[in-house]
Amino acid sequence: MVFPQIPLPALDWSKDNKQTAFQEWKELLESYFVINKVKDADKHHYLLLSSSPYYPQSNGFIERVVQTIKTTLKIYKSSKSDPQLALLALRFTPLDTYLPSPTEILFGRRIQGTLPSRKQ
8 A cells, every 4th residue: 555655645436346345445445534425525535436347438537547557568578578667657658638647646746757758
């Protein structure tokens, strides 16, 4: 878990799957003020939203990100490169034309990576 090292996120969008169904996971989320109802979001620090694992269209953006990660890891594996380099590249790559990279979202500023980047 990386929660102790970074600020808590304000939103977690996940599938209703086995990992999020465990009692220990639910207790951990409750300790971080996680709630399941949108109407109570302003009372707490954190909001947990979930979608159906059998209806991926409801979570298209996340499904696309997962597909990109899998493809990138397969490419690095076939070239016998370090998979950590693949993850590093993904962290520094912008999510969309209008969205910054995950690292930039997390830290709130541009971080120097190994890939060349342009200034805006």
